[in-house]
Amino acid sequence: MYVIVVGGGKVGYYLTRELLAAGHELVLMEKDPGRARQIADEVGSIVLARDGCEGKHLAEAGANRATIVAAVTGDDEDNLVVCQMAKHHFDVPRTIARVNNPKNEPLFRHLGVDEIISPTRMILGAIEQDIPVHELLHLAQLQGGELEVIEAQIAEDSPAIGRRPTDIDLPDGCTMFVLIRDDVAQPITPETSFQAGDKVLAITRTECEVDLHRELIGEASTASAV
Amino acid sequence: MRSIIVGCGRVGAGLAETLARSGHEVTIIDHSTDAFRRLEPDFPGAAVRGDGTDEDVLRRAGAEGADWFFALTEGDNRNVLAAQLAAEQLGIKHVVAKVNDPVRAQAYTALGLATICRTTMLVDALARFAGMPGEEGVQGVAMPTAHHHHDAPEAVAAGTGAADDRVTPARVVGEEV
DSSP: OEEEEEOOSHHHHHHHHHHHHTTOEEEEEOSOHHHHHHHHHHHOTTEEOSOTTSHHHHHHTTGGGOSEEEEOOSOHHHHHHHHHHHHHHHOOSEEEEEOSSGGGHHHHHHTTOSEEEOHHHHHHHHHHHHSOSSSEEEEEEEGGGTEEEEEEEOOTTOTTTTOOGGGSOOOTTOEEEEEEETTEEEEOOTTOOOOTTOEEEEEEEGGGHHHHHHHHTOSSOTTSOO | OEEEEEOOSHHHHHHHHHHHHTTOEEEEEESOGGGGGGSOTTOOSEEEESOTTOHHHHHHTTOTTOSEEEEOSSOHHHHHHHHHIIIIISOOSEEEEEOOSHHHHHHHHHTTOEEEOHHHHHHHHHHHHTTOOOOTTOOSEEOOSSSSGGGHHHHHHTTOOTTTTOOOOSSOOOTTO
16 A cells, blocks of 8 residues: 655654554655655655645656545645645545645535545544533544534423424434433434433434534524533 | 635735726635735725635625635635635636646646636746747636536546647636636
């Protein structure tokens, strides 16, 4: 397996070290010559002091035989261009982009980036598990981020209170699969009637989250604090 | 006509003035308020401070449903990101990205984006000035050579050049620009 890592910041540097330690064949592209030399001094001559956004430099790095191109610079726009070049000019089977602004995820996916890693979203997810900033907790992503497993907390003022699952107008592609009441998990049946304090676990398409929020929690913006 | 311009450099500011004075409803976006000094004091459009590659900023600036979108910052990649946000997420039909690296400009026309490349235009103009025939087919705005980014890989992989594979442009840029 041949991997090209673009961006020699902290992420790119540690990624390179880990991949080397695991015995992978790789090249790190870092456009700043000083930074490239500094990393090369440590890890050896696998560093190319070239801009990975440019097609001819990707060609030089052997992108046509790369299995994976990972764009991990600090700039979303650069990571997008690297992945688009790799995908469309070199037919790289797997492109990975680091994304800082979580809002860019749908666009990157739509434009053909295979795997999108958003540290912002991951840290947000970790914080939400402890402190519910939103009333919808993101528990996990499935299918490369198209689907999300979420937990909705039913509060006193939730429009779902006293209603049955069939009374709730769920968006397409959204399924509620388990209820946690008094710390006990139970299946959601047609007879279930939601109460304040319930936690509902559901799988939803990322773009349907707002609709799900409206049905289970209420109209308030998902960004509002508790 | 509603126009959104990202980047208030000389080109962005100049275009904003021209369009606004010929009746377009213009919003220009730049991350620095200093840049807006390039606009005339009586500029008839709106100036919004913010990152033009941020979808939220673009929406707040009213980009959704705009007729025209021009990505004219000094960063090729920023322009490419802003333009693709405009075309794919905001549904704007007429989108142009300034891409000064000729190779990248050509790559993005093959991915379905209209581009304008200062380098190519200047080289062509200066070569003509020096009495040379200039490069064939150099135009102001290079129109996409594929309708959509998903159409592009085959054309690129097959090694067909832009000229061989020309299709009717999806996003037409007319004479009024």
